[in-house]
Amino acid sequence: MSLEVYTGATPNGWKITVMIEELLEAGIDLGHVDVHQLSLSDGDQFTEDFMKINPNQKIPAIVHNGTSIIESCAILHYLGETFPTTLFPNDDRRWQVIPWLYWQAANIGPIFGNKLSYTRYIRDATDLERRHPIERFGKEASRLIGVMDYQLAKHPYLCGDHFTVADIATWCWIRSYKWVKVDITMKPRVVDWLERVRNRPGVERGISFGVPKAEIDSFSKERRESYMKDGGIIASNSELNSDV
Numbered sequence: 477m478s479l480e481v482y483t484g485a486t487p488n489g490w491k492i493t494v495m496i497e498e499l500l501e502a503g504i505d506l507g508h509v510d511v512h513q514l515s516l517s518d519g520d521q522f523t524e525d526f527m528k529i530n531p532n533q534k535i536p537a538i539v540h541n542g543t544s545i546i547e548s549c550a551i552l553h554y555l556g557e558t559f560p561t562t563l564f565p566n567d568d569r570r571w572q573v574i575p576w577l578y579w580q581a582a583n584i585g586p587i588f589g590n591k592l593s594y595t596r597y598i599r600d601a602t603d604l605e606r607r608h609p610i611e612r613f614g615k616e617a618s619r620l621i622g623v624m625d626y627q628l629a630k631h632p633y634l635c636g637d638h639f640t641v642a643d644i645a646t647w648c649w650i651r652s653y654k655w656v657k658v659d660i661t662m663k664p665r666v667v668d669w670l671e672r673v674r675n676r677p678g679v680e681r682g683i684s685f686g687v688p689k690a691e692i693d694s695f696s697k698e699r700r701e702s703y704m705k706d707g708g709i710i711a712s713n714s715e716l717n718s719d720v
């Protein structure tokens with residue numbers, strides 16, 4: 477049994493390292509696990525070898541016993557189903573979880589990702605050009621925080637009484653709310669959930685991957701500058717060659 481993980485220290489990448497640590501925390505034997513960190517700013521995602529694993533040229537991806545799985549939420553689903561724990565129910569209750577996993581993939585990921593790009597990374601546009609996308613994605617991000625608040629008023633986790641893959645997927649984005657510049661402080665239930673999830677030992681280990689200990693919860697000036705620069709390259713892809 478072997479699990480090869482291709483990832484990086486980003487919201488979508490952390491989902492998988494957090495999941496692996498949560499499975500280990502639950503006592504699951506994952507067999508041999510190799511974690512490969514890709515440098516997105518160096519264009520590792522565009523190499524021919526990586527494209528055989530993920531033709532979409534993005535992290536994360538896994539290869540488990542010879543099968544490639546792409547898309548962070550599909551990977552969470554796959555790992556949840558393959559290694560049964562309360563992170564992913566194996567009875568009808570999974571239908572309380574799967575829709576919220578899709579909800580993350582279709583809403584939080586793209587909206588927060590675009591808000592982040594226009595707020596921090598895309599520098600070759602004028603303030604006027606950036607105003608509309610920042611306003612549009614910012615408004616929608618705030619609305620999504622409201623949806624989370626509605627859910628968390630009913631139960632301690634996003635889709636019920638248990639911490640699940642839906643919380644992992646969503647938390648890995650929401651934890652960066654300051655970097656994305658989306659205010660969540662008017663929703664104390666979301667703030668509490670953010671802290672409750674952060675205190676889980678599996679989550680702590682999962683987000684430590686690829687980041688110096690002192691910078692897990694707040695970036696140094698150097699890291700901020702390097703993310704702004706490298707994020708700019710990734711957001712526009714202008715300096716990277718791809719035939720796809």
Ligand SMILES: N[C@@H](CCC(=O)N[C@@H](CS)C(=O)NCC(=O)O)C(=O)O
Nearest residue numbers: 486488516534535536547548549710
């Ligand atoms: N929908 C994909 C999104 C993956 C994604 O956007 N990954 C980013 C890092 S968070 C990436 O690899 N970016 C490199 C690039 O765009 O060149 C997923 O959830 O896996």
